[in-house]
Amino acid sequence: MxxxxxxxxxxxxxxxxxxxxxxxxxxxxxxxxxxxxxxxxxxxxxxxxxxxxxxxxxxxxxxxxxxxxxxxxxxxxxxxxxxxxxxxxxxxxxxxxxxxxxxxxxxxxxxxxxxxxxxxxxxxxxxxxxxxxxxxxxxxxxxxxxxxxxxxxxxxxxxxxxxxxxxxxxxxxxxxxxxxxxxxxxxxxxxxxxxxxxxxxxxxxxxxxxxxxxxxxxxxxxxxxxxxxxxxxxxxSWDPEETGKGGYDHFMRKEIENQHVSLANSIQGRVGDREPDLDEFPPGSFEDIDSVQIVACGTSFHAAKYGAQLLNKAGVPAQTFRASEYDDSVPVDDGTLAIAVTQSGETADTLAALDRASAAGARTTAVTNVVGSTVAREADDALFIRAGPEIGVAATKTFSSQVVTLSVLAHRISADVAGTAPWDDPAAFYDALERLPDHVESVLDTEVAADVADDYLGSDAFFFIGRGLAYPVAIEGALKFKEITYEHAEGFAAGELKHGPLALVTPQTPVFTVVTGDEDDSTVINAEEAQTRGAPIVAVSTDDHAITDVADAHLPIPETHPDLAGLLANVQLQLLSYHTADRLGRAIDKPRNLAKSVTVE
Structure with missing residues (x-):
């Protein structure tokens, strides 16, 4: 602040x-x-x-x-x-x-x-x-x-x-x-x-x-x-020109469109022969770890959930905690790895959580964007996401860079702890990872999000649903939407719609449904449950996905690995938020009551 x-x-x-x-x-x-x-x-x-x-x-x-x-x-x-x-x-x-x-x-x-x-x-x-x-x-x-x-x-x-x-x-x-x-x-x-x-x-x-x-x-x-x-x-190492708008109307738009560059920087030099190649963490770095706890706030928390799910898929016990809720009741010992995820490296709640973990004997690692930040200095180790300066209050390129960095880190940890990878075919994941910047560019070239924003402008509320790795993307999409549009938006695990939120569904409540190849059939059923009650479905999916046959609108993403499809869906949801806020005349780079770096608890 x-x-x-x-x-x-x-x-x-x-x-x-x-x-x-x-x-x-x-x-x-x-x-x-x-x-x-x-x-x-x-x-x-x-x-x-x-x-x-x-x-x-x-x-x-x-x-x-x-x-x-x-x-x-x-x-x-x-x-x-x-x-x-x-x-x-x-x-x-x-x-x-x-x-x-x-x-x-x-x-x-x-x-x-x-x-x-x-x-x-x-x-x-x-x-x-x-x-x-x-x-x-x-x-x-x-x-x-x-x-x-x-x-x-x-x-x-x-x-x-x-x-x-x-x-x-x-x-x-x-x-x-x-x-x-x-x-x-x-x-x-x-x-x-x-x-x-x-x-x-x-x-x-x-x-x-x-x-x-x-x-x-x-x-x-x-x-x-x-x-x-x-x-x-x-x-x-930051370029001074990165802190200017560079001809864009808003920093947020510039930073959305800069994601292919920031992702390329995050990936560069970190992938060996279809395996992680992290100078900071050579093979064996995490052999003494039994479990992982990831602490973060806001957008970083959503990226943390992505990383924790990948670790759990590989058989490594991993939990995410909102940093403000990480207290002495959380069991921590010297076999715990506590990962603090924070864009600025100065988030007060995250730093306090890191201190608690360290005092309880945990090993600590920071995943951050800022070299020299407090979290990078106080953690035992630091891994930088290399996204470059981000000026817009609503995080965009840093979320995608955090997810990619955590994905590679998750593979290194799981290889050391469980002797396996989060993916049955790591080569397929890394092949898709190398193509990710190009895929992001292709999403940006479609620009259909502006039309979808126009179609649903004035809705009473906006729901975002997903399952598995699409769930963190859904709640991140809702957060981005509410941050800069000031409209009511909520993100849900898809299966939870019928356990309460369906009571809020009306024809004026579009349901943005993120499907990425992870238990998609169930997610489609959940979306249709809302649709039968009058809600329009907006599918965020590939062109040939079955959900497009029933959806009322579509935000397309390219074919890619299921564990990276969420990042492409996220770009579409960022564009949706941006165009909606622009139509409403909001202060996109400086949303009311919010600040970029939250340095008070």
Whole structure:
């Protein structure tokens, strides 16, 4: 949640701050603001609404400065108002702070500070930070005062702060992402690399309980207790052009159409002679594993279900858990492999689940998109999906890359644990896997999803059903639809329709039926049960599938391996969601109330 940007340099950096906020707007867009040191004090400009509204007010005010901080907010405490927008300042206007995370003890701190005469002007938990900083400045120089303020905080935070007359940005992190960008003549600080990627690809990642002092000519990194830290920078391999729309109307459309590229990247070098070839996990890597637990949230959870089903097919006991429900009641021991699946690598619930598993003795592995992310650093091992930056809030290309990566990983695990593969004929699976990017392109070329979207626009509700590996695709399709269209959509295991959901079926409830070659006859029967009650069936299947004889509409997919057909069906459902949302005039890249990286529990 929320996006932080800071820039430290000699020349005016306001446009760089605003540009960084635009690239971080997927993290939060309830309000935005910046603060800059212009030699005559701190100039603060902020407002509710989106970054383009902030840009207008900043340009009208003509503020400038070489050192500044910025923020785009996803509301946790207090509604999206001008007063609740960041940066927040102290009583004198000499301290400005931006913050991502949740301060757990903000109520106690606020009561304490108000009793001492400090006046609050917002509803946010963040505002305690500048007042704490202000209080400690009475007895300490700025850096020491900042450390004292941070020590007072409980909870999660990434913080960037400024003090009037001090040519520096002070930063600290615990539980929320923070990364430093290093260039020849300027430094950046951000929640996520895309914020400054067009200016530099050299980065240094903050760890928990670390403090940074970023000045125009140097950066000092240390522990909260003041012990100096030496850390080498890394080079981010992402192309800066990947963070732009590239002529598309929406990032989501670009990222849907980019899936053949991201999938090719996910597969490249990971398939040997029709078997997994993972540098991170050579044969025998998982010989000591008895069972697998996969923890994830949202779209990543649906990808996790795909991976767990493949493991179970191969005889490896595997379970999926929503990370927020993964608690001490789950049996874990040193024979457990806990796999954390998270696109950003910063999902708070998933990180907390990983910590629980590790504390209970499990071996941990991260499947993530972001090199240098918290989950990649904290897990025992990491496997990257290589999907490239994804800016649209609704995950698209990362889901397909997660599924492919988990499929190959599942084969490696099952070969080590059970001496078998998830498929009777692994060569057939890998042959189809190599053709998958081309098959995705062929789905994109059909573009029938727009017509189907038009046909069912205005329906009362939208149901998505599937069985076996089609079930995760069905619930992912429903999630995508509700995320960006705001229409009611639900995904069900096909066999569960008759155990309750049929009560909701009407002629205004289209049932999108995903059939992939896994117990399809039963799925067709379930769809027909809805159809006899008036619901139209939309088949997501190959052209020659029997369901097309009874379906009211059809979203076609190419012939492929049954365990990959769901990914092609998923592309059609993504397009369906996109076109429906577009017809309804929704904010496709920035759906209401949602953010890309969920860094609070």
């Amino acid at each position: 929320c996006g932080i940007i800071a820039r430290v340099g000699a020349d005016d950096g306001v446009d760089r701050l605003l540009g960084g906020l635009e690239r971080l707007e997927y993290r939060g867009y309830d309000s935005a603001g910046i603060a800059v040191e212009n030699g005559a004090g701190l100039a603060v400009q902020k407002c509710s609404g989106q970054v383009n509204e902030l840009k207008e007010s900043v340009h009208d005010s003509q503020i400038y400065g070489g050192i500044g901080i910025g923020h785009t907010r996803w509301s946790t405490h207090g509604p999206p108002t001008d007063d609740n927008a960041h940066p927040h300042t102290d009583s004198t206007g000499e301290v400005a702070v931006v913050h991502n995370g949740v301060i757990d003890n903000h109520t106690e701190l606020r009561e304490e500070l108000e009793a001492e005469g400090y006046e609050f002007t917002s509803d946010t938990d963040t505002e305690v930070i500048p007042h704490l900083f202000e209080r400690h400045l009475e007895d300490h120089p700025p850096e020491a005062a900042f450390r004292e303020a941070v020590r007072d905080l409980d909870g999660s935070y990434a913080i960037a702060a400024m003090v009037e007359g001090v040519d520096a940005v002070f930063a600290a992190r615990r539980g929320s992402p923070l990364v430093l960008g290093v260039s020849d003549d300027e430094y950046f600080l951000a929640s996520d690399v895309p914020a400054f990627l067009e200016h530099t690809d050299e980065v240094v990642y903050f760890e928990d309980d670390e403090v940074g002092v970023i000045q125009p000519d140097e950066v000092e990194l240390s522990t909260l207790d003041g012990q100096s830290i030496e850390r080498s920078s890394e080079i981010v």
